[in-house]
Amino acid sequence: xxxxxxxxxxxxxxxxxxxxxxxxxxxxxxxxxxxxxxxxxxxxxxxxxxxxxxxxxxxxxxxxxxxxxxxxxxxxxxxxxxxxxxxxxxxxxxxxxxxxxxxxxxxxxxxxxxxxxxxxxxxxxxxxxxxxxxxxxxxxxxxxxxxxxxxxxxxxxxxxxxxxxxxxxxxxxxxxxxxxxxxxxxxxxxxxxxxxxxxxxxxxxxxxxxxxxxxxxxxxxxxxxxxxxxxxxxxxxxxxxxxxxxxxxxxxxxxxxxxxxxxxxxxxxxxxxxxxxxxxxxxxxxxxxxxxxxxxxxxxxxxxxxxxxxxxxxxxxxxxxxxxxxxxxxxxxxxxxxx
Amino acid sequence: xxxxxxxxxxxxxxxxxxxxxxxxxxxxxxxxxxxxxxxxxxxxxxxxxxxxxxxxxxxxxxxxxxxxxxxxxxxxxxxxxxxxxxxxxxxxxxxxxxxxxxxxxxxxxxxxxxxxxxxxxxxxxxxxxxxxxxxxxxxxxxxxxxxxxxxxxxxxxxxxxxxxxxxxxxxxxxxxxxxxxxxxxxxxxxxxxxxxxxxxxxxxxxxxxxxxxxxxxxxxxxxxxxxxxxxxxxxxxxxxxxxxxxxxxxxxxxxxxxxxxxxxxxxxxxxxxxxxxxxxxxxxxxxxxxxxxxxxxxxxx
Numbered sequence: 001x002x003x004x005x006x007x008x009x010x011x012x013x014x015x016x017x018x019x020x021x022x023x024x025x026x027x028x029x030x031x032x033x034x035x036x037x038x039x040x041x042x043x044x045x046x047x048x049x050x051x052x053x054x055x056x057x058x059x060x061x062x063x064x065x066x067x068x069x070x071x072x073x074x075x076x077x078x079x080x081x082x083x084x085x086x087x088x089x090x091x092x093x094x095x096x097x098x099x100x101x102x103x104x105x106x107x108x109x110x111x112x113x114x115x116x117x118x119x120x121x122x123x124x125x126x127x128x129x130x131x132x133x134x135x136x137x138x139x140x141x142x143x144x145x146x147x148x149x150x151x152x153x154x155x156x157x158x159x160x161x162x163x164x165x166x167x168x169x170x171x172x173x174x175x176x177x178x179x180x181x182x183x184x185x186x187x188x189x190x191x192x193x194x195x196x197x198x199x200x201x202x203x204x205x206x207x208x209x210x211x212x213x214x215x216x217x218x219x220x221x222x223x224x225x226x227x228x229x230x231x232x233x234x235x236x237x238x239x240x241x242x243x244x245x246x247x248x249x250x251x252x253x254x255x256x257x258x259x260x261x262x263x264x265x266x267x268x269x270x271x272x273x274x275x276x277x278x279x280x281x282x283x284x285x286x287x288x289x290x291x292x293x294x295x296x297x298x299x300x301x302x303x304x305x306x307x308x309x310x311x312x313x314x315x316x317x318x319x320x321x322x323x324x325x326x327x328x329x330x331x332x333x334x335x336x337x338x339x
Numbered sequence: 340x341x342x343x344x345x346x347x348x349x350x351x352x353x354x355x356x357x358x359x360x361x362x363x364x365x366x367x368x369x370x371x372x373x374x375x376x377x378x379x380x381x382x383x384x385x386x387x388x389x390x391x392x393x394x395x396x397x398x399x400x401x402x403x404x405x406x407x408x409x410x411x412x413x414x415x416x417x418x419x420x421x422x423x424x425x426x427x428x429x430x431x432x433x434x435x436x437x438x439x440x441x442x443x444x445x446x447x448x449x450x451x452x453x454x455x456x457x458x459x460x461x462x463x464x465x466x467x468x469x470x471x472x473x474x475x476x477x478x479x480x481x482x483x484x485x486x487x488x489x490x491x492x493x494x495x496x497x498x499x500x501x502x503x504x505x506x507x508x509x510x511x512x513x514x515x516x517x518x519x520x521x522x523x524x525x526x527x528x529x530x531x532x533x534x535x536x537x538x539x540x541x542x543x544x545x546x547x548x549x550x551x552x553x554x555x556x557x558x559x560x561x562x563x564x565x566x567x568x569x570x571x572x573x574x575x576x577x578x579x580x581x582x583x584x585x586x587x588x589x590x591x592x593x594x595x596x597x598x599x600x601x602x603x604x605x606x607x608x609x610x611x612x613x614x615x616x617x618x619x620x621x622x623x624x625x626x627x628x629x630x631x632x633x634x635x636x637x638x639x640x
Contacts, residue, residue, distance in 0.1 A: 020346070056354040117430060125360075126368050127393045128452060130481050132430030137439050140422030141452070145441070183439075184423035184460060228399035232441050232450030233391070236420070 004094050005209040005216030006337065007202050008037040009305035009312070011169050014197035014293040018111040023050070023060065023198075024067040027107045030200040031067055034103070038202050038212045041069075044099025046076045047090045049083030049106040050297045053118050064107065075099070082106060083199065084262070084300030084323030084333050090203050091222055100208040107198035108297035115194060115296065123327060124229055135327075136191060138231060140183035142328040143190070143267040145236035150185075153266040157189050157291055160266075164292020171195065171293050192264040197295025199302045217308035217319070221249030221336035231328055242275035242322070242332040249334040256282045256336075257316040260303035262324045264290045271329060272322060282320075286310075300324065304335050311339050367396045370409055376479040380471070382447050384408040392447035393481075413444035415490060416451070418467040423460045433486055438463050442487060456486040468492070513537040514622040516553070520614050524554040524588055532589040556612035558585035558592075558630070559638045565601045574629070577601045583610060583630055598631030607637040 010033035012026060035041060046068065050061045061078050070076065077093075079085045083106020090102035110118075119135035128138075143153075157176040164170035176189035202212075209216040225241035225248070227234050234240075246252070259282050263269040269284065278284065285291075287306045290299050300323025310316035317339040325331040364372060367383055371394045374381045383394035384406045391398075391405065392412050398405055421440040427433055432454045440463075441450035456472065457463050469487040477483040506514065513536040516523035524535030529544035535554045540547055563581035566573065572595075573580075579601050582591035596604050598613065610630035620626045 020348075053354070056352055116428070120430065125362055126364065126372070127481050131432055131453065132428070133439065133452065134428060134430065137422060137424060137431075138452075141420060141439050141441060144422050145420040181423070181425060184425070186422070228395075230393070230395065230399075230449075231452050232393075233395070233399045236441075 002095050002097060003206050003209070003218060004091055004203055005205075005213070005218045006304065006308035006312070007204045007209050007213040007216050008034040009199070009201050009308055010034045010037070011199040011298070011302055011305065012197045012295070013169050014171060014195045014295050016111075016171050016193055016195060018109060018196060021196075022063075023055065023107050023109065024064045026109070026196065027064055027105055027198040027200070028067040030198055031103075031105060034200045034202045038101075038204070040101055040103075040202065040212070042074070043101045043103040043202070044075065045090055045093045045102040046074055047078065047083075047086040047093070047102065047104050048076075049079045049081050049086040049104075049301065050108060051080060051118075053121055054108050054110055054112065054115075054296060056113060068103075081325050082262075082297050082300035082323050084304055084321070084335075085224070085325065087201060087203065087301060087304055087335075088222060088224060088333060091219060094203060094205050100205045102203040103200065104203065104301065105198065105200040106295075106298035106301045108295050108299075109196040110194050110294070110296045111196050119327070127230065128327075136186060137183050138327050139191070139265045139268075140186045141231065142236040142271075143185050143265065146267045146271060147237070148267045148270050152270065153190055156263075156266040156269050160285055160289050160291035161189075162288075163286055164288025167288050167292065169197075169293065170288040173292060186265065186267075190266040192290040192294035192299075193292075195294045195296070197293065197298055199295070199298040199305055201301060201305050201308070213312065215312055215314055215339055217311035217337040218339070219335060220338045221251065221253075222334070223248035224331065224333035226326070226331040229326065229330060234328075236328055237271070239271050239275040239329045239332060242272055242324075242329065242334065243277075245332050245334040246276045249336050251276055251320060251334060251336055254318050254338075255279075256318060256320045258283045258286060258307055258310045258319040259322065260285055260287060260289065260307045260320070261322045262290060262300045262303050264294055264299070264324075266291065268324075268329060275332075276320070276322070276334070278320075300333065304337075307335070308337050311337055314339075365396060367394045367405065370394065372479040372481075372483075374409075374411075375481070375483045376477045378473055378477065379411055380413045380444060381409045382412045382444075382449075384410060389448040390446060391449050392444050392451055410446065412446035413471070415468060415470045416442040416444035416447070416487070418455065418463070418465060418469060419443055419450050420465060421455065421463050421467075423463060425460075432482060436460070437486065440469070440487070442469060453481075453484060454486040456488050462489060509538045510536065511622075512551075514624075517624065517626050518620055518622045520556075520617070520620065520626070522554040522556060522585060522612075524552045524585075526550045526552050533587055534590050535585055535588045535592055552587075554588055555586045556614075557633060558583040558588075558610060559640070560596065560604065560606055560608045560610060560630075561591050561640060562606060563596060563604050565604075579604045581610075581630070594627060595629035596631070597629035605637065607640050609633045609635040609638060 304321030
């Protein structure tokens, strides 16, 4: 296996409202930032993650290429998924051995539509989507199956929002308050906020990584696993795919100092912690996590970027980034990084 | 009119497939939807013998194609878990509060996601038995089941019969006294206990009682309860009903205590009957408004 590392990470200062930038305008500053940090203007491979349904336009990701400078033609790919999976594709591409660097980015403006109903469109079209099952409703079914205590959920939101306020890239959200339910048992503050934003990561292999950066965040394990789509075919209280991915990525082979988890609802953090078997000592989502900023399609990549940042800046030596896709944590990607 | 303000320039945009997006069902999902149109729910058997409802083309455990064996399940089932929607959205199947639920239909090994029209969140619980409510016009669509509804587990029975009651001889005699502002009791010739209200036999000795006794309208609270639910016989809420042992008697009588805050009523408190004005009196206990404190020192019980 080739040694691959995260050598640069950048993100926008995420916004709760549409600030009027197009997608390619949104992605340009983080791209500039990672290009400046690495000194690279061209990359062996480029891969992005985004969702056309967020903009309501087919091939909307193609227009984002304007921020790249894709001429003469570049080797480029796209996933209609969170950009964490674009990073996975780039990691696989770098394993081929013929290129040494990859640019990965993701972006999303969920302020433009009704995210709860856009997320219905990802459901199977025969059994689930025609019911009008929206994102908060299916998450509430999972929260109910989990049976988490209200006090535990509240503490997760309180901690996430406090950490988010200390993170200049996340939203400034108040202490959680109010007893009204959105869809019982979930309260409005259990739900990740509507967010516009983008993020970019540069991967480099072996000696190039050592040249570009003092402390590369070496990817020592990366794996993703998926479960049946239909909610009634799974035990929603557990994330078997996260546990399998964690084993494949070797999470348990050492201490995890920091774990950035793609939990878009407070109860998902409980399910993920359990599946990853994280000990009490692991700091979970010190960035505030998705409950403090959720630029859909970049949120998972940001988890890997934030986890990498602790290694790049020397504040940790082994961290974990998690990303998820599909309804109720259907598909999970676990990345372990080490100094 | 396009805005001329660059900070608010915005356009409406809709993504839509006019007339809907046509999808083929394949034989497995098609069979399920066809049966649904006929008002039946079927599952499909996997090679391992599990019954998947709704049917999938591949066994989620193994990835193998399922068998061609379809089995009728339900239509009743059991709620495994649920989430309550207080404010339905436009796309939701019901326009009133309802539950999303994972429902294990009888005979199925997996759960079906659907809506439960339970009326109130208090009606929802894991283990709740539900049945489909079918649409009259079915087309072969998951919404041919409009929603599930709880099984019938209780009914409300109306009961009302009317009577004409006489109080009996002893109570009539007692109420005669009450009409005149006097409590009439009696003394047992065998055990010498004094009872009030008046009675014709001693419940302890089982002998007839012949000696009538006029009892004073003062007494002592032996025990009491503070009632916080309204009662047509009580003047206010909270009110206190107490056991009051009238002076010279051996058995306490139940009456209201008033003229004092409920939380100040205590055992051993001395009280006196408060009678309604003479001209308002009838042969009824409502002649006594309540018992009020006399102000005497409490009695050691």
